[in-house]
Amino acid sequence: MASKIPTRLYLSEDEIPKYWYNIRADMKNKPEPLLHPGTLKPAVAADLQAVFCKEPVKQELDETTRLVPIPEGIQEFYKAYRPAALVRAYFLEKTLGTPAEIYYKFEGTNTSGSHKLNSAGPQAHYAKEEGIRSLTTETGAGQWGTAMAMAAAFYGLDLTVYMVKVSCEQKPGRKALIETYGANLIASPSETTASGKAILAAAPDTGGSLGCAISEAIEKAAKTENCRYVLGSVLNHVTLHQSIIGQEAKAALDKYGVKPDIVIGCAGGGSNLSGLIAPFMGEKLAGKSNARFIAVEPASCPTFTRGRYAYDFGDSAKTTPLMKMMTLGSGFVPSGSHAGGLRYHGMNNALSKLYKDGYIEARAEKQTDVFEAAVMFMKLEGILPAPESSHAIKAAIDEALECKRTGEKKVILFGLSGTGYFDLSAYTAFNNKTMSDHIPSDEELERGFATIPDIAL
Ligand SMILES: *Cc1c(COP(=O)(O)O)cnc(C)c1O
Numbered sequence: 298m299a300s301k302i303p304t305r306l307y308l309s310e311d312e313i314p315k316y317w318y319n320i321r322a323d324m325k326n327k328p329e330p331l332l333h334p335g336t337l338k339p340a341v342a343a344d345l346q347a348v349f350c351k352e353p354v355k356q357e358l359d360e361t362t363r364l365v366p367i368p369e370g371i372q373e374f375y376k377a378y379r380p381a382a383l384v385r386a387y388f389l390e391k392t393l394g395t396p397a398e399i400y401y402k403f404e405g406t407n408t409s410g411s412h413k414l415n416s417a418g419p420q421a422h423y424a425k426e427e428g429i430r431s432l433t434t435e436t437g438a439g440q441w442g443t444a445m446a447m448a449a450a451f452y453g454l455d456l457t458v459y460m461v462k463v464s465c466e467q468k469p470g471r472k473a474l475i476e477t478y479g480a481n482l483i484a485s486p487s488e489t490t491a492s493g494k495a496i497l498a499a500a501p502d503t504g505g506s507l508g509c510a511i512s513e514a515i516e517k518a519a520k521t522e523n524c525r526y527v528l529g530s531v532l533n534h535v536t537l538h539q540s541i542i543g544q545e546a547k548a549a550l551d552k553y554g555v556k557p558d559i560v561i562g563c564a565g566g567g568s569n570l571s572g573l574i575a576p577f578m579g580e581k582l583a584g585k586s587n588a589r590f591i592a593v594e595p596a597s598c599p600t601f602t603r604g605r606y607a608y609d610f611g612d613s614a615k616t617t618p619l620m621k622m623m624t625l626g627s628g629f630v631p632s633g634s635h636a637g638g639l640r641y642h643g644m645n646n647a648l649s650k651l652y653k654d655g656y657i658e659a660r661a662e663k664q665t666d667v668f669e670a671a672v673m674f675m676k677l678e679g680i681l682p683a684p685e686s687s688h689a690i691k692a693a694i695d696e697a698l699e700c701k702r703t704g705e706k707k708v709i710l711f712g713l714s715g716t717g718y719f720d721l722s723a724y725t726a727f728n729n730k731t732m733s734d735h736i737p738s739d740e741e742l743e744r745g746f747a748t749i750p751d752i753a754l
Pocket of ligand 1: 410412564638639
């Protein structure tokens with residue numbers, strides 16, 4: 298029997314939501330405040346405005362406004378590539394033989410290839426409004442750097458991207474794209490900052506790290522006139538912008554009267570997961586839904602499943618405010634993995650709080666299993682998924698198979714955060730069977746935990 302639900306659940310341009318949703322407003326137990334690392338007092342706007350733009354800082358500290366109007370200039374920006382497709386995975390359902398309905402929200406159709414553009418645009422917009430002329434940022438795998446380069450070009454701002462040196466070498470396509478959009482790309486560590494010089498002096502052959510690139514970008518912003526720093530994940534203003542994913546998904550599902558029972562996303566710093574689940578979690582917090590929420594992370598960087606809930610720094614140079622979050626320690630160095638966007642030691646603090654309070658489940662997956670799920674998905678649904686996003690695919694397939702076992706007809710929604718076109722070397726490794734699965738030992742994790750500051754809060 299043909300179902301009434303189409304393969305693509307369209308929204309018109311006019312139906313793109315005009316509000317971001319701030320999940321913290323509906324949390325009875327708020328996340329712990331950010332702390333100034335010197336005074337250990339809650340960070341105030343003035344502390345954060347030294348490096349960030351004013352409006353994002355306001356959003357970062359705002360725990361009470363539920364619905365934040367999306368400024369018209371940003372609505373215009375979103376129209377260039379939104380709404381993002383919400384797709385019923387009929388082919389996957391059929392092959393799995395599951396009674397479950399599976400839907401995915403695909404954020405990979407813009408040129409930068411991921412959901413990160415949803416926050417890059419707003420951050421560039423606010424900088425422009427504030428009269429800022431240049432921005433700095435870091436990028437590991439390259440997705441954020443690309444998104445920011447696109448947004449900076451759109452709003453006519455100068456951008457310097459500190460890209461982790463090994464990534465520059467491994468992902469020349471990303472580097473080319475970032476430079477083509479007009480950004481100044483610097484391999485990190487570099488001689489352009491004191492923190493970069495110090496690291497190079499100690500380890501001249503280092504391939505760099507995300508923590509080091511963050512330190513360089515922050516230092517550059519602080520020392521350059523009329524320049525600010527932008528960050529692509531972890532912080533609450535970023536998750537606020539990403540709520541456009543969930544707002545759109547909910548608007549499209551509501552049109553067809555569909556309510557998800559299980560919402561799944563991959564988790565690096567938590568921004569796409571937080572954005573997707575936001576409005577559905579809001580209903581759960583209000584007692585109006587029994588939905589389950591699943592965060593999927595790599596077994597090589599198990600922040601939720603094996604991390605600690607503690608105050609920690611966002612970067613290894615210990616320059617950021619302290620955040621109470623699930624963390625492996627800012628000194629934890631995850632092994633090389635093809636899901637570069639998920640190699641982060643910490644997690645958004647509101648998501649961490651929801652996890653601690655039992656609202657979110659988490660699981661860790663091995664990369665070979667994740668790629669197996671990715672290949673099954675691409676053959677059936679036609680989309681080449683990013684390695685990061687494929688973690689969510691793996692969990693969605695497992696949940697659908699569980700429904701097959703129990704005969705339950707659940708509705709599963711997962712986030713497909715990006716495309717895998719820049720990750721073909723990862724697929725080559727999978728095809729050649731040269732891909733390995735590194736799961737850190739307890740001793741390796743202990744070395745990371747030892748870098749968590751000793752603060753009894
Ligand atoms: C950056 C990235 C992620 C991880 O970041 P979050 O902040 O956890 O969303 C996931 N998927 C893709 C495609 C990414 O580029």
